[in-house]
Amino acid sequence: MGKAAREAGEAREARHPRDTKRGNRGGTVRPIRTLGDPVLRTECDPVRTFDEALERLIDDMFVTMYEAEGAGLAANQIGVSQQIFVYDCNDDEGRRHVGHVVNPVLVAADGEMLIEAEGCLSLPGKRYDTPRHAHAVVEGVDLKGKPIRVEGTGYFARCLQHECGHLAGKVYIDVLSGEQRREAMRAIRAADG
Template sequence: MRHRSVPGSSGRVRPMRLLGDPVLHAPCEEVTDFGPALAQLVEDMFATMYAARGVGLAANQIGVAQRVFVYDCPDDEDVRHLGHVVNPRLVAVDGEVLRGPEGCLSLPGLESGTPRHDEAVVEGVTLDGKPCRISGTGFFARCLQHECDHLDGGLYLDHLTGLRRRRALRAAARAPWAGRTAAG
């Protein structure tokens, strides 16, 4: 019987890229090499996400401009969703648009009420290239949308407007990490 390791247990924690780092603001490339380097990247991403106490992490947040994200995120019913997606695409959003608290490991310590759809569907492939489809509701749907935004070069700040956006940008400018591009 094959025993699966705990995600991230063979990974190393990599420095987190912070707001202002160009890798966070550019669309990521499709993954074409499904070899050992990709598997190690996913392990490193899990290790980094857990070390930072996050629920999701996109590859560009650790400086790798490839379309990959990992997650270990509950939904609103506290059901745990754990996995990874390679070359993900947000293929559907539905349900009510809700404003809820959202933070980001690339903007540590900050959070803002961000509008997101209550349902989301992502399609992509696994490490071995097999198609996968992930559906989420509530907080997990928020996570799926957030990570897909990262891979398209976006941040949750891009969904904020008016006073909420100005406050978030001021808080980021005053944050202890402001002006640095990497932490870790």
């Protein structure tokens, strides 16, 4: 998800990638793939090996997300077709959530349907009113293979749904409909032409 999606009074505090719960490990900024790259439209493979390479990938994902001023980043957005995403965003009560999920499964997306402006690091400069459920639950494992469950409301729920969509080979414009979808498609075609 892109920085432009963080509206509704959510002040984003200045932070450095080393300020996360991941510790002080650093990482390498990687190029973010944009719409049109086939990796974004391909369902990602489950992670089967939990090793130092996975830890380095997660570190790289965090620093890439922060460099791009995003709130979430899926592995395929940096060209790695594996089921991993990282996040750093607030919920509807202003609580900050920072973490990662490996092999995530969106087990619940429910509650009120909220339509708010949403953006994506893989579609820079584009924002559209996107319907998302107000509550989401994701289950998966951490970088050591330990089971985790992440639950979010408001903007954080939106982030969880958005990132899980990426890992299924989708982008946020896929959930648009009607005139909103037509407008998005026209803008994308115009930008490509």
